[in-house]
Amino acid sequence: MINEELKSLGIENHHKGTSTGTAWFGSGDRIESRSPVDGKSIGHVSCTAMPDYERAITTALSAKSAWSNLPAPNRGEVVRQFGEKLRLHKNELGRLVSYEMGKSYQEGLGEVQEMIDICDFAVGLSRQLYGFTMHSERPAHRMYEQYHPLGVVGIISAFNFPVAVWAWNAALALVCGNVIIWKGSEKTPLCSIACQKLLTEVLTANHLPEGISSICTGSADVGRWMAEDARIDLISATGSTRMGKQVAATVATRLGKSLLELGGNNAIIVTPHADLKMTIMAAVFGAVGTAGQRCTSTRRLIIHEDVYEHVRDALTSAYQQLKIGTPLDTENHVGPLIDTDAVKHYLSALSEIKKEGGTLLVEGQVLQGEGYESNCYVKPAIAEVENHYAIVQKETFAPILYLIKYRGEVSEAIALQNAVAQGLSSSIMTNNLQEAEHFLSHRGSDCGIANVNIGTSGAEIGGAFGGEKETGGGRESGSDAWKAYMRRQTNTINYSNTLPLAQGIKFNF
Numbered sequence: 001m002i003n004e005e006l007k008s009l010g011i012e013n014h015h016k017g018t019s020t021g022t023a024w025f026g027s028g029d030r031i032e033s034r035s036p037v038d039g040k041s042i043g044h045v046s047c048t049a050m051p052d053y054e055r056a057i058t059t060a061l062s063a064k065s066a067w068s069n070l071p072a073p074n075r076g077e078v079v080r081q082f083g084e085k086l087r088l089h090k091n092e093l094g095r096l097v098s099y100e101m102g103k104s105y106q107e108g109l110g111e112v113q114e115m116i117d118i119c120d121f122a123v124g125l126s127r128q129l130y131g132f133t134m135h136s137e138r139p140a141h142r143m144y145e146q147y148h149p150l151g152v153v154g155i156i157s158a159f160n161f162p163v164a165v166w167a168w169n170a171a172l173a174l175v176c177g178n179v180i181i182w183k184g185s186e187k188t189p190l191c192s193i194a195c196q197k198l199l200t201e202v203l204t205a206n207h208l209p210e211g212i213s214s215i216c217t218g219s220a221d222v223g224r225w226m227a228e229d230a231r232i233d234l235i236s237a238t239g240s241t242r243m244g245k246q247v248a249a250t251v252a253t254r255l256g257k258s259l260l261e262l263g264g265n266n267a268i269i270v271t272p273h274a275d276l277k278m279t280i281m282a283a284v285f286g287a288v289g290t291a292g293q294r295c296t297s298t299r300r301l302i303i304h305e306d307v308y309e310h311v312r313d314a315l316t317s318a319y320q321q322l323k324i325g326t327p328l329d330t331e332n333h334v335g336p337l338i339d340t341d342a343v344k345h346y347l348s349a350l351s352e353i354k355k356e357g358g359t360l361l362v363e364g365q366v367l368q369g370e371g372y373e374s375n376c377y378v379k380p381a382i383a384e385v386e387n388h389y390a391i392v393q394k395e396t397f398a399p400i401l402y403l404i405k406y407r408g409e410v411s412e413a414i415a416l417q418n419a420v421a422q423g424l425s426s427s428i429m430t431n432n433l434q435e436a437e438h439f440l441s442h443r444g445s446d447c448g449i450a451n452v453n454i455g456t457s458g459a460e461i462g463g464a465f466g467g468e469k470e471t472g473g474g475r476e477s478g479s480d481a482w483k484a485y486m487r488r489q490t491n492t493i494n495y496s497n498t499l500p501l502a503q504g505i506k507f508n509f
C-alpha cells in the first residue's frame, strides 16, 4: 500500500539506520517498522551501534566549520531549497507519516506543511539573528551583543510528530549555523530516513560536505549516548516527562545545554459565557484528533455547573457519531494508537478511572474484526472525574476525555486547571472579557500556551511553542526560540586613546 510512496521518496531499499548524508550504515540490531493502520510490516532498519554513532559524531564535527563559515543568508538559501523539496514531496511524505504513525492523511499533510512553514520562517530569520546594541557608560565606547552558532545540535524526538518536530529544530539550528544529529523515535524510523534523504539531496546539490545533517536510529540507549556526549552542544529532546527528567539530569552533569519539550495535561475551561457550539467542536477535535496522541491533546474539560449538563450531553452524543478506522480514509475521524503497548496503557487508565470512583459516560473498547487487524484501534472514552485523581494527574496518551465540574468564579476553574504537574497548553471558552483577561493574566493559566475561544491543540509555527513545569520549560519554533540554538556574546569596543574602567574605578600605575 505504501510502496509507491517509499519509491518516490527514494527509500524503498534503505535498511541502514545511521546516515551522515550520502553515507548509510548501521551495524546494530534490526528493528521492524509495522504500521498501526493495518498491522503490516513496512520495512526493517538496522539500528545505530556505538561504532556507527562515533562515526556519525566525528563526521558531524568535521563538517562544523564548513557550515558555520557559510554566511547565514546562504545557509538560509539551503533551507529555502529544502522547503521547496518538501513542497514537491508533500503528498508521499504525508502519506508515509499517516501510514507509519497512524494519524489521518490530512494531519500527515499538515505535518509536512508545518515543515515547509518553518523552512520559510527560518529563511527570513537567516537575514536577522539580531542582537541588541546598548549605550556604554564609558566615553567613546560601543557595546553590543551578537549570536554565534553553538556547534553540534542533537535532536531526540517522539513518535507522534515524526517529521515536524525534527524540522522545527533542524531548520532553526541550520540557519543558526549548527550541524545537526537526529535520533527519531524507534517507532517511526522510515519517516526519519525519508527526511534525511530529502535534506541530503539538497545539501549534495549545493556541494556541501557530509555530516551537516546526520541521523541515528534506535532505542533510548542511542538517546542516552547523545545526552552523555560533551561533543554535542545542545540536546533538544521531545517526548515524555519521564524521558525529559533523565535527559535533563544527564546533560546537567556535564553542564551542557538542553531544550525540553515534554508531556502535557491540557484543559479547556468552559464558562457560562462560552459559545457552546464552538466548545463542542474544539473539545471533540482536541480529544480525539490524532487518537489523543498529541502533546496538546485536550485531556480535561473544566465546565461550569450552569452549562455542565448541556456540554456533557452534547459531547456524549457527538461521540456516537465518530467514525473509527483507517486514517487514510478521509471519512474516518479516529485512527489507531501507535502500538499495542499504547492500547494496554489506555485499558489500564480506564480501569484506574473506575477504581478511583470516576464514571465512564462513554465506555472505552478495543475494536476487533475487519479493518482493525492491527489491534490498535480503540473507542474514544469520556469520564466524569475529580481533578485530584491520580489517573487524571497523569498524561495518558490515548483518547480519554475527563469532565470536571466547577461551581463558583472563573478563578476556581483556573485553580483546577493549574493543579497538575504539567504546563503545556490551556484554553478558555468565553465571550466575557473579564474572564478571558483574568485567564491570560499572571493570575491565570500557568501554561506555555493559553488560548481564548480555540481548543488546546493545533499551534502555528510563528509563536514560540512549549510549556512550563514538568513540560520542561523549552521553547521551539517561532518568535525568538532560535536563541536557544546560538551562544550569546557581549562585546565592548573602546575607540578612544584612554582606558576608563567601568563603575568609575580608578587604578593608577
Ligand code: NAD
Pocket (backbone or CB within 6 Å): 156, 157, 158, 159, 160, 161, 165, 183, 184, 185, 186, 218, 219, 220, 221, 222, 223, 224, 227, 238, 239, 240, 241, 242, 243, 244, 246, 247, 261, 262, 263, 264, 294, 295, 296, 395, 397, 424, 466, 467, 471
Ligand atoms: P518517549 O519519551 O517514550 O520517547 C521520546 C524519544 O526519547 C524517543 O526517541 C526515545 O527513544 C527517546 N528516549 C526515551 N528515553 C530516553 C532516555 N532516557 N534518554 C534519551 N532518550 C530517550 O515519548 P513518546 O512515547 O515517543 O512520545 C510521547 C510523549 O512525547 C508524550 O508525553 C507527549 O506529550 C510528548 N511530546 C511532547 C511534545 C512537546 O512539544 N511538548 C511534542 C510531542 C510529543
